[in-house]
Amino acid sequence: MFLFKTELALRQHLDKISSKPIGFVPTMGALHRGHESLIEASKDRGCYTVASIFVNPTQFNDKSDLEKYPRTVDADLELLYHIGCDAVFCPAVSEVYKEGKAPVPNVDLGHLGNTLEAAFRKGHFEGVMQVVARLLDMVRPQMLFMGQKDLQQLTIIQHMIQQLGIEVDLIPCPIVRQSSGLAISSRNSRLDEEVLPHVHLLHDTLMYCRQQFSETPISALKEEACKKLDLPFFKLEYLEFLNAQDLTILSSHGDADNVVAVLAVWANDVRLIDNMLVHGKF
Ligand code: AMP
Numbered sequence: 069m070f071l072f073k074t075e076l077a078l079r080q081h082l083d084k085i086s087s088k089p090i091g092f093v094p095t096m097g098a099l100h101r102g103h104e105s106l107i108e109a110s111k112d113r114g115c116y117t118v119a120s121i122f123v124n125p126t127q128f129n130d131k132s133d134l135e136k137y138p139r140t141v142d143a144d145l146e147l148l149y150h151i152g153c154d155a156v157f158c159p160a161v162s163e164v165y166k167e168g169k170a171p172v173p174n175v176d177l178g179h180l181g182n183t184l185e186a187a188f189r190k191g192h193f194e195g196v197m198q199v200v201a202r203l204l205d206m207v208r209p210q211m212l213f214m215g216q217k218d219l220q221q222l223t224i225i226q227h228m229i230q231q232l233g234i235e236v237d238l239i240p241c242p243i244v245r246q247s248s249g250l251a252i253s254s255r256n257s258r259l260d261e262e263v264l265p266h267v268h269l270l271h272d273t274l275m276y277c278r279q280q281f282s283e284t285p286i287s288a289l290k291e292e293a294c295k296k297l298d299l300p301f302f303k304l305e306y307l308e309f310l311n312a313q314d315l316t317i318l319s320s321h322g323d324a325d326n327v328v329a330v331l332a333v334w335a336n337d338v339r340l341i342d343n344m345l346v347h348g349k350f
Contacts, residue, residue, distance in 0.1 A: 069148060070155040075206045078157050082118070082207065091115025092209035092236075094200060096123045098138040098254035099147050102244040106213040107153050109241050118207055119148055120157040122164060127195030133339075138257050157207065170202040175228045180315060185220045185341070188305050188332060196221055197228050204234055212236045216350070217243045217251055219330060219343050223315055240350070243343075245271065251342045263301050263335040270333060273297055274344035277309075277329040281346040286320055293329075303334040312350055326350065 072078040082090060091110030095103050103119075110117040121144055128134035141158065148156055164170060172194045180186065186193055204212065212229075214222050226238050243251050249271025250256065259267060273296045280289055286309050297304050308317050308331075311324035318324055326348030332341045 069145075069153055071145065072155065072157050073159060074163055075159070078155075078206060081155065085116050088114060088116040089210035090207065091117045091211045091213060092204070092207045093117065093119045093153075093213045094203050095119060095121055096137065096254065097121040097144050098140050098257070099144045100244075100252045100254065100256075102215055102217060102252045104147065104151055105244050106215060106241050107148070107151050109239060110211065110213050111152060113211060113239070115209075115211055116154050117152075118155045118157060118209065119153050120159070120203055120207070122157075122159055122199065122203070124164070124195060124199040125161060126165075126198055127192050129189045129192050136258065138254055157203075159206075164199065164202055170198055172198045173201045173228055173232055175224075175231045177224055177227060180220060180224055180227070183317065184306060184308065184315070184330060185332070193221070193224050197224065200225055201228065201232065201234075204236060209236055212238050213241055214238060215241050215243065216343070217253070218341070219328065220315060249275070251340075253340065255338050255340065258338045260336055260338075263338070266299060266301070267335055267340065269297060269299075269302075270331060270340060270342045271344075273307075273331070274329050274342060274346075278344055278346040281327065286318060293331075297331075297333060301336050305332040305334065305339075307331040309346070312345060312348065324348075 070081060093106040093110055107117055123137055125134055222240055229236060229238055245251050248268035250267050273293050277289060277293050290307060293307055294304060310317055310328050310330055312326035312328040327346050328343050329346045330343040
């Protein structure tokens with residue numbers, strides 16, 4: 069496995085790879101089975117697989133979240149080596165944000181730019197687009213692997229790729245969960261003892277939404293679902309039913325063939341997001 073810290077060294081290496089398509093998995097490190105599944109998806113497609121580890125400061129709307137973000141580079145490199153990742157890119161902030169090299173892309177996000185995650189995390193997606201556009205420019209992959217766990221991010225990056233005419237196939241990868249149902253996240257390591265026995269309720273609630281979806285009006289289902297998360301250490305930011313194709317918020321059943329339920333919850337001081345298809349397909 070090769071490790072690169074600069075754009076120049078990365079490019080000199082990747083320019084020599086011609087026998088396989090390049091598959092790229094951007095991450096912020098603190099790697100877990102969710103990230104592993106993206107690397108595996110890339111390898112399964114026969115790609116020369118490049119992962120990046122970069123905690124991107126511009127996508128953190130909350131400074132203390134950036135400071136507290138887990139950093140486990142040695143363990144990450146070991147995991148990537150064992151799983152058979154071909155190359156890892158770990159640039160410094162100064163390498164990514166070289167003067168003039170990483171403008172915020174000019175992309176029309178429509179409603180996606182101001183609802184759900186965008187409403188609660190101001191500036192977050194501008195930072196995500198900025199870093200993903202810059203990384204794509206450096207890595208120049210044929211395939212980009214991203215998780216459905218961050219559904220709005222995935223959809224926004226798809227818009228960005230289309231609008232900027234970037235030649236890359238975005239491959240969505242399913243959510244990997246713990247046996248309790250909790251979606252695996254780097255932030256889970258910060259969950260405290262009070263909330264840990266209860267965080268499976270996020271998944272339970274989404275499952276309930278899926279089971280009840282065809283029999284219950286959306287407004288009533290939303291009310292019941294919110295009740296399930298009504299505990300003193302949870303603060304629900306949103307729970308919505310969306311058209312799975314364009315992520316518009318639904319108020320009634322007839323408005324979409326494919327429906328995904330999404331939620332964001334603070335579990336004490338850790339913010340968790342999750343989603344589940346409750347009707348139809350992605
Ligand atoms: P992050 O390191 O949190 O920025 O995530 C890097 C990539 O891993 C993103 O495309 C995420 O959507 C994806 N990812 C994170 N957690 C999971 C999970 N539990 N299952 C599948 N993909 C995930």
